[in-house]
Amino acid sequence: MDVSKPTLAVWKLASCDGCQLTLLDCEDELLAVAGRVRIAHFLEASREVLPGPYDISLVEGSVTTAADAARIRAIREQSRTLITLGACATAGGIQALRNHADVAEYTSLVYAHPEYIATLATSTPIAAHVDVDYELHGCPIDRGQLLGVISALLAGRKPDLPAHSVCFECKRRHRVCVVVAHGLPCLGPVTRAGCGAICPAQQRGCYGCFGPMETPNLAAEAELLGATGMAPDDIDRLYRLFNTTAFADLLDAAGEKS
Amino acid sequence: MTHRYERLVEVQALARVEGEGAMHVRVRDGAVEDVRLEIYEPPRFFEAFLRGRRHTEPPDITARICGICPVAYQMSACAAIEDACATTVHPAVADLRRLLYCGEWIESHTLHIYLLHAPDFLGYDSAIALAQDRRDLVERGLALKKAGNDLIELIGGRAIHPVNVRVGGFYRTPAPAEFGPLRERLRRALDEALATVAWVAGFDFPDFEHDHELLALVEPGRYAIGSGHVATSGGRSFAVRDFEDHIVEEQVPHSTALHARLAGAGRYLTGPTARYTLNRRWLTPLARQAADAAGLGEQCRNPYRSIVVRAVETVYAVEEAIRLIDRYAPPPEPAVPVPPRAAVGRGATEAPRGTLFHRYELDADGIVRSARIVPPTSQNQAAIEDDLARFVAGRLDLDDESLTARCEQAIRNYDPCISCATHFLDLHLDRG
Numbered sequence: 001m002d003v004s005k006p007t008l009a010v011w012k013l014a015s016c017d018g019c020q021l022t023l024l025d026c027e028d029e030l031l032a033v034a035g036r037v038r039i040a041h042f043l044e045a046s047r048e049v050l051p052g053p054y055d056i057s058l059v060e061g062s063v064t065t066a067a068d069a070a071r072i073r074a075i076r077e078q079s080r081t082l083i084t085l086g087a088c089a090t091a092g093g094i095q096a097l098r099n100h101a102d103v104a105e106y107t108s109l110v111y112a113h114p115e116y117i118a119t120l121a122t123s124t125p126i127a128a129h130v131d132v133d134y135e136l137h138g139c140p141i142d143r144g145q146l147l148g149v150i151s152a153l154l155a156g157r158k159p160d161l162p163a164h165s166v167c168f169e170c171k172r173r174h175r176v177c178v179v180v181a182h183g184l185p186c187l188g189p190v191t192r193a194g195c196g197a198i199c200p201a202q203q204r205g206c207y208g209c210f211g212p213m214e215t216p217n218l219a220a221e222a223e224l225l226g227a228t229g230m231a232p233d234d235i236d237r238l239y240r241l242f243n244t245t246a247f248a249d250l251l252d253a254a255g256e257k258s
Numbered sequence: 259m260t261h262r263y264e265r266l267v268e269v270q271a272l273a274r275v276e277g278e279g280a281m282h283v284r285v286r287d288g289a290v291e292d293v294r295l296e297i298y299e300p301p302r303f304f305e306a307f308l309r310g311r312r313h314t315e316p317p318d319i320t321a322r323i324c325g326i327c328p329v330a331y332q333m334s335a336c337a338a339i340e341d342a343c344a345t346t347v348h349p350a351v352a353d354l355r356r357l358l359y360c361g362e363w364i365e366s367h368t369l370h371i372y373l374l375h376a377p378d379f380l381g382y383d384s385a386i387a388l389a390q391d392r393r394d395l396v397e398r399g400l401a402l403k404k405a406g407n408d409l410i411e412l413i414g415g416r417a418i419h420p421v422n423v424r425v426g427g428f429y430r431t432p433a434p435a436e437f438g439p440l441r442e443r444l445r446r447a448l449d450e451a452l453a454t455v456a457w458v459a460g461f462d463f464p465d466f467e468h469d470h471e472l473l474a475l476v477e478p479g480r481y482a483i484g485s486g487h488v489a490t491s492g493g494r495s496f497a498v499r500d501f502e503d504h505i506v507e508e509q510v511p512h513s514t515a516l517h518a519r520l521a522g523a524g525r526y527l528t529g530p531t532a533r534y535t536l537n538r539r540w541l542t543p544l545a546r547q548a549a550d551a552a553g554l555g556e557q558c559r560n561p562y563r564s565i566v567v568r569a570v571e572t573v574y575a576v577e578e579a580i581r582l583i584d585r586y587a588p589p590p591e592p593a594v595p596v597p598p599r600a601a602v603g604r605g606a607t608e609a610p611r612g613t614l615f616h617r618y619e620l621d622a623d624g625i626v627r628s629a630r631i632v633p634p635t636s637q638n639q640a641a642i643e644d645d646l647a648r649f650v651a652g653r654l655d656l657d658d659e660s661l662t663a664r665c666e667q668a669i670r671n672y673d674p675c676i677s678c679a680t681h682f683l684d685l686h687l688d689r690g
Contacts, residue, residue: 010512013300014300014302015325016322016323016324016325016328017324017325017326018324018325018326018328018418018419019325020325021325021369021418022418023324024369024373025403025407025417027400027401027403027407027491028400028404030386030400031386031389031393031397031400034386034389039386042384044593045373045384045385045386046383046384046386046387047377047383047663047666048383048384048387063300064300064302065300070299092321093302093322093342094302094304094307094319095302095303095307097303097307098303098306098307100620101306101307116638119301121302131583139322139419140325140418140419195416198415198416198421199415199421202415202421202422202429202430203429203430203592204421204424204426204429204430207318207421209419214400234312237311237312237315241318241319242322
């Protein structure tokens, strides 16, 4: 066992497992990565659990229980660098749709035995509970970005993560604009780059799974979506998906300004 | 008064399963008193927040239940909504969906065989540890897994949570020439898959057989994946649209997953061994030959041998993918329109780990009024617990550490997807 290698831990809160699976989906690089770090905690892949502290912690999932709120604080204390993975960890995920519901009523209607269940009324991102060093966005995260961040940290440099929009990425890949050419609704102008503009490549508008870019112009986007024939209700549904809290905060802020 | 001897075997966090769960076994006076597979994966309320969404949204939304088998969720959602809207997709779209699904079977089965399950049989903590001694084996597994992911990426646009699936078909259909390099890759994958069957067939399998009723989709003429009717080893046979008459779910205190049972019968098992037992005759000759050589026989009731069945199904999925690519001609349109109507629709497909049922109630505008999802792991939970109780009863002489490890392995036989299993009763069930 090589004690000089940095330790890597992977943690999961409320999520689908897809972001940590992205690491196992690096079929060509997995064994090389495993050769550069000591995997100290990665339950999806290994029974072996080493005690902390950990040099790099990757955290998937959102905080939806009191136990997980305590757990993420303990993880933070044990981690030199903490990176959140994906829409659940960075924005509360699709399960944050509960945040907009009347949870008391909701719970009493939905459960046969609500007393068996411990859950919070909200699903919140990791950064609402502890300091986060880097955030990887997306539902799920992009494999290339994950490898890029791990490589950067192992090399001792700062990861390079884009804050610009999917449109830049789409143009750089010489894709035909689905809004201009086909009149399709697309969240590309307000969504953070990182996926490789994969939806326009399938002749589909972006649905915002990487969350808002750094400086989104939501008013202009609303006009654009309206011009493709989308009703206000449907525009609202489009924003309230995998990054509902991130987009909703912006919409609320925009609403207060107007 | 005799001294009562109590022994607890607890696994607080199960490793190498999808999602988070734990296991509790209570032994008292030499007898197994209680076995619980505890699922503490936090609830995510999918069935609740699907209400109020458009009928076009469930494929993308329910994919997020599981990062390991998102295609299964997308396919069952499409099937259920198209059933509600009385839509039939073009045969070429149905074939392309089956091809996409083959990719998920290859990817998910290979993940389970090489990265989650095989280390148990070989005495390693992980595939990464195994790779230190047998890098060639792990590299073969990763290559085979990648072939599956490449297939999903080509058709779906992304390996996890594909973006190209929609109700009625796809957003874009690939041109036949796009499959060229992948077809060559799949030829090699077939050799890797056959080598995998031979490899896992040589593992040491404990003597253990169960008598659970087995349930799977059956589609005469081919190995059922994305369509068919439901059949059981006990001779029950019913249409997917009648599944709620036959499958009943109930909430248990120790789990955020619901337990399912067959009405009037009780626990049952779905998944690869159930599929193999009910559909073996529809395997390709090569896959059947591989199964015979691996000693599988007419049926498989030893859960440890599920790893062999997964390998055989991987051979089948690779062969089927090549066959579908060879006959592929794009449909006239990527998708047919799916005008909504007020109706209830039901769909079921074979996720890698078992039958996945969806049910949606739509209003005339296509707004989802209620949703119900019955994933494989909640169907299997009662059977898994029953196995564990019998398994532990026969191995009480083991020390705690080895008994715990063996119990973990027994759970991994079922490739439980705990992320999937976590869900709640929907509004309709609870008002009664």
